[in-house]
Amino acid sequence: xxxxxxxxxxxxxxxLEDLSMGFGARRGLAGxxxxxxxxxxxxxxxxxxVGPGEIVALVGESGSGKTTTAQLALRLMTPASGRVVFEGxxxxxxxxxxxxxxxxxxxxxxxxxxxxxxxxxxVAEILLEPxxxxxxxxxxAADRDERVTRALASVGLxxxxxxxxxxxxxxxxxxxQRVAIASSLMLEPRLLVADEPVSMLxxxxxxxxxxxxxxxxxxxxxxxxxxxHDLSTAVSCADRIAVMYRGRIVELGPARSVIxxxxxxxxxxxxxxxxxxxxxxxxxxxxxxxxxxxxxxGEEPDGCPYAARCPxxxxxxxxxxxxxxxSDDAGAPRAVACRRAEEMTR
Amino acid sequence: MSRLARLHRxxxxxxxxVATFAxxxxxxxxxxxxxxxxxxxxxxxxxxxxxxxxxxxxxxDVLTRVMWGGRTSLSIGLAATAIAxxxxxxxxxxxxxxxxLVDHALMRITDYVLVLPSIxxxxxxxxxxxxxxxxxxxxxxxxxxTTTARLVRAQVKSMRExxxxxxxxxxxxxxxxxxxxxxxxxxxxLVLASAVLTLAHAIFVEAALAFLGLGDPGSVxxxxxxxxxxxxxxxxxxxxxxxxxxxxxIAVFILACSLLSRASEEALNPRLRVAYLSARGPRIVPx
Amino acid sequence: MTAVQTERSTALDVxxxxxxxxxxxxxxxxxxxxxxxxVGAGRLLGLVGESGCGKSTTLLAMVGLLSGxxxxxGAVRLAGQELFTADQQALRRARGVGIALxxxxxxxxxxxxxxxxxxxxxPLVYHGLLGPAxxxxxxxxxxxLMRLPAxxxxxxxxxxxxxxxQRASxxxxLAPDPKVLLLxxxxxALDVIAQARVLxxxxxxxxxxxxxxxxxxxxxxxxxxYCDEVAVMYGGEVVERRPTTRWDEEPWHPYTRMLLASTPxxxxxxxxxxxxxxPPRLDQxxxxxxxxxxxxxxxxxxxxxxxxxxxxxxxxxVACHVVRDDGGER
Numbered sequence: 001x002x003x004x005x006x007x008x009x010x011x012x013x014x015x016l017e018d019l020s021m022g023f024g025a026r027r028g029l030a031g032x033x034x035x036x037x038x039x040x041x042x043x044x045x046x047x048x049x050v051g052p053g054e055i056v057a058l059v060g061e062s063g064s065g066k067t068t069t070a071q072l073a074l075r076l077m078t079p080a081s082g083r084v085v086f087e088g089x090x091x092x093x094x095x096x097x098x099x100x101x102x103x104x105x106x107x108x109x110x111x112x113x114x115x116x117x118x119x120x121x122x123v124a125e126i127l128l129e130p131x132x133x134x135x136x137x138x139x140x141a142a143d144r145d146e147r148v149t150r151a152l153a154s155v156g157l158x159x160x161x162x163x164x165x166x167x168x169x170x171x172x173x174x175x176x177q178r179v180a181i182a183s184s185l186m187l188e189p190r191l192l193v194a195d196e197p198v199s200m201l202x203x204x205x206x207x208x209x210x211x212x213x214x215x216x217x218x219x220x221x222x223x224x225x226x227x228x229h230d231l232s233t234a235v236s237c238a239d240r241i242a243v244m245y246r247g248r249i250v251e252l253g254p255a256r257s258v259i260x261x262x263x264x265x266x267x268x269x270x271x272x273x274x275x276x277x278x279x280x281x282x283x284x285x286x287x288x289x290x291x292x293x294x295x296x297x298g299e300e301p302d303g304c305p306y307a308a309r310c311p312x313x314x315x316x317x318x319x320x321x322x323x324x325x326x327s328d329d330a331g332a333p334r335a336v337a338c339r340r341a342e343e344m345t346r
Numbered sequence: 347m348s349r350l351a352r353l354h355r356x357x358x359x360x361x362x363x364v365a366t367f368a369x370x371x372x373x374x375x376x377x378x379x380x381x382x383x384x385x386x387x388x389x390x391x392x393x394x395x396x397x398x399x400x401x402x403x404x405x406x407d408v409l410t411r412v413m414w415g416g417r418t419s420l421s422i423g424l425a426a427t428a429i430a431x432x433x434x435x436x437x438x439x440x441x442x443x444x445x446x447l448v449d450h451a452l453m454r455i456t457d458y459v460l461v462l463p464s465i466x467x468x469x470x471x472x473x474x475x476x477x478x479x480x481x482x483x484x485x486x487x488x489x490x491x492t493t494t495a496r497l498v499r500a501q502v503k504s505m506r507e508x509x510x511x512x513x514x515x516x517x518x519x520x521x522x523x524x525x526x527x528x529x530x531x532x533x534x535x536l537v538l539a540s541a542v543l544t545l546a547h548a549i550f551v552e553a554a555l556a557f558l559g560l561g562d563p564g565s566v567x568x569x570x571x572x573x574x575x576x577x578x579x580x581x582x583x584x585x586x587x588x589x590x591x592x593x594x595x596i597a598v599f600i601l602a603c604s605l606l607s608r609a610s611e612e613a614l615n616p617r618l619r620v621a622y623l624s625a626r627g628p629r630i631v632p633x
Numbered sequence: 634m635t636a637v638q639t640e641r642s643t644a645l646d647v648x649x650x651x652x653x654x655x656x657x658x659x660x661x662x663x664x665x666x667x668x669x670x671x672v673g674a675g676r677l678l679g680l681v682g683e684s685g686c687g688k689s690t691t692l693l694a695m696v697g698l699l700s701g702x703x704x705x706x707g708a709v710r711l712a713g714q715e716l717f718t719a720d721q722q723a724l725r726r727a728r729g730v731g732i733a734l735x736x737x738x739x740x741x742x743x744x745x746x747x748x749x750x751x752x753x754x755x756p757l758v759y760h761g762l763l764g765p766a767x768x769x770x771x772x773x774x775x776x777x778l779m780r781l782p783a784x785x786x787x788x789x790x791x792x793x794x795x796x797x798x799q800r801a802s803x804x805x806x807l808a809p810d811p812k813v814l815l816l817x818x819x820x821x822a823l824d825v826i827a828q829a830r831v832l833x834x835x836x837x838x839x840x841x842x843x844x845x846x847x848x849x850x851x852x853x854x855x856x857x858x859y860c861d862e863v864a865v866m867y868g869g870e871v872v873e874r875r876p877t878t879r880w881d882e883e884p885w886h887p888y889t890r891m892l893l894a895s896t897p898x899x900x901x902x903x904x905x906x907x908x909x910x911x912p913p914r915l916d917q918x919x920x921x922x923x924x925x926x927x928x929x930x931x932x933x934x935x936x937x938x939x940x941x942x943x944x945x946x947x948x949x950x951v952a953c954h955v956v957r958d959d960g961g962e963r
């Protein structure tokens with residue numbers, strides 16, 4: 001089931017439909033001894049749309065499948081089942097060669113600003129590189145210079161002379177991330193996948209990058225898929241939030257309403273556990289764990305994956321196959337994957 | 347690159363020595379005191395002021411021959427190193443960058459070359475093919491490429507996973523571009539450090555081959571000088587200078603290469619430099 | 634400065650800590666400049682700052698765990714005993730036994746090839762603190778204390794989730810019954826629920842066992858909720874020290890105020906602010922207040938005169954000319 005994103009000029013930029021992905025366990029001794037290698041499913045029927053000019057945040061803890069989803073969205077991996085639709089075109093089955101021309105229209109911003117820029121290239125070179133790769137660099141040196149200046153200005157790095165000839169190690173983390181963003185925008189993509197773009201930056205610098213993303217998505221009509229584990233960061237810049245747990249989207253809706261009135265027990269637990277800034281709100285609330293904490297190499301139980309930890313759990317939950325159910329209250333489309341959601345909100 | 351400016355004293359020493367040898371080798375025709383085959387009065391003449399390294403069994407001046415010999419030895423060494431490094435880098439890059447079959451195949455070939463008993467093989471090849479300078483250079487080069495190959499492969503493999511390389515891939519860069527613009531620049535310093543060590547190794551192998559009688563009989567090299575000395579009873583005649591002079595040159599040159607190589611390794615990998623500092627612990631000044 | 638309240642003794646007392654690194658031609662780089670902290674038994678101090686402020690260096694310097702390029706000076710007292718003596722004997726004995734350290738990235742703190750229980754028992758037995766049977770019992774106790782299921786003792790670190798690993802690291806650190814626990818960003822790698830659990834647990838254990846805790850983090854709201862006091866660092870110095878019980882009371886050091894304002898909150902209507910500029914480089918520290926270039930209220934004297942950490946309220950100290958001039962108490 002997909003939630004159609006609000007768009008102004010046609011369909012969504014990116015449409016993920018029922019994506020599933022699994023990783024087979026390594027063969028090793030198990031295979032040698034004839035035992036069947038266990039397959040762990042990392043994604044279960046993930047469906048998500050990203051429209052032009054909107055930021056969709058994909059929130060989840062590590063191991064929830066959000067990074068895998070991002071990789072599938074950019075077709076850096078092939079899903080086991082499901083479809084990846086980009087600009088209305090099904091790109092699920094395309095070969096790397098067929099994908100190459102499309103790569104200009106979908107770009108990734110990486111988490112680590114210290115590793116994502118080539119340390120041996122100056123900023124100007126880094127910015128022009130995407131154009132060089134795709135043979136779009138024409139014109140005189142003055143033209144090129146002009147493009148570099150414009151790119152730097154678009155991400156707030158002015159005066160351009162100050163940054164053009166620097167090497168990455170001469171820039172701060174925030175500045176590097178801006179260069180990375182500018183470089184990705186050189187090819188005028190429609191989709192930007194940002195993988196934890198601010199989590200390695202100092203807190204005092206983060207808002208600058210987030211505000212840049214918000215400005216750019218509006219100006220350029222970009223669709224942005226924003227991956228993060230930090231709920232506060234997500235809600236400060238995203239239009240919609242999708243909460244992931246163990247490879248499934250458990251809640252989806254406009255950012256502020258999901259946070260203000262969460263419907264899935266996991267979302268509620270997440271919101272309650274965040275330390276709030278002012279002391280006007282109480283301390284973080286979290287249930288003590290005992291044996292319920294997830295271990296790494298666990299088996300996949302049937303039923304709702306949150307059943308083991310859920311404060312609202314009932315017997316039927318353990319056999320219920322979770323499905324994202326839509327509801328439309330006051331015109332704001334929400335979706336929750338909890339069989340008790342409706343009775344809880346009454 | 348200011349780190350390089352603060353080279354290790356050993357590195358500077360090594361570099362100076364290598365540079366000196368190179369200069370002497372190049373300028374030998376000009377600065378050698380006498381002619382290579384110029385005869386003097388005494389067989390196995392003792393070192394004297396006129397002949398600081400004495401005379402050999404054919405009454406030639408040893409110092410002159412050492413200079414000319416350095417020319418030959420270094421040429422063979424350099425040529426062999428060039429071949430080894432070129433071949434090794436190519437194999438290393440190909441193996442490190444591709445996955446699966448190509449990598450496996452190349453690595454197995456590397457392993458086989460490593461495992462082959464090199465000296466007997468070289469003896470057979472040179473004996474059959476003819477011991478000229480160029481043949482020697484080629485054979486030694488084909489012997490020594492595997493170390494470079496492995497080093498480069500390891501470096502390329504780890505670089506492939508670097509974020510900015512993956513980013514270039516996701517931007518749609520072709521493999522050729524990734525290799526030339528992203529990987530090779532980073533790999534080159536490592537290759538240079540490895541080349542210096544390969545040079546040392548090559549010089550040694552040349553001397554060893556010459557000692558076994560496989561050197562080029564028509565030219566003078568450090569190895570052939572030692573071999574000739576042994577053949578012509580320098581030992582029983584007590585003419586130590588005929589062996590010590592070329593032998594010391596070889597030893598000193600190899601030592602210099604090692605110093606240079608280690609210094610450039612530390613310059614490239616700053617973490618090596620501070621490793622010994624961690625072992626020591628901080629200085630604590632109580633109030 | 635008056636000693637901390639009540640009957641609780643000062644477990645950890647740091648005076649004038651200074652750390653310099655050998656910068657080669659550039660001269661010594663001062664990473665930590667005259668830092669003084671004290672933590673009472675059973676109390677939690679949050680040491681907060683952004684990258685380059687010197688908080689992690691401070692922590693490591695307290696136990697002398699820096700490289701040979703560092704020169705540490707000052708005084709560190711553990712329950713009254715001087716650690717920085719000429720022969721460093723006291724320091725060596727205190728490390729791991731009197732003062733426990735838990736670093737970031739629990740995968741590298743724990744030995745990956747030993748089971749958890751063994752990592753607790755071995756040091757105890759090796760240092761002759763307990764016999765093997767008593768050590769095993771202690772291991773069981775600690776795992777229960779950290780709310781870890783019993784089977785975790787027989788597991789290897791990589792078999793546990795991030796949250797469990799972190800709690801296991803803390804269990805290992807607590808084995809020799811230390812008086813002080815130092816934690817460097819213990820929850821950065823954890824999701825928010827695991828983070829809340831770990832921090833709750835640390836606080837409970839600290840109170841129960843009267844352990845003084847120093848928690849280094851970049852997250853101010855976290856410290857506000859879990860620690861008793863906070864010390865904010867910038868440019869190698871402590872610029873503010875205040876109890877978290879009085880969190881909402883004025884005044885604030887400008888940096889702390891701006892840092893708080895740049896922290897997003899769940900129900901914010903708009904994006905938080907940023908602090909323009911970047912932290913000063915260690916070799917380019919200004920003569921006066923390190924925050925002068927980015928402060929929104931800097932006076933002329935701020936650039937040339939270093940402000941001292943002066944009291945502006947009960948147990949509240951701020952190093953700022955502006956705040957003092959505005960009428961903080963003397």
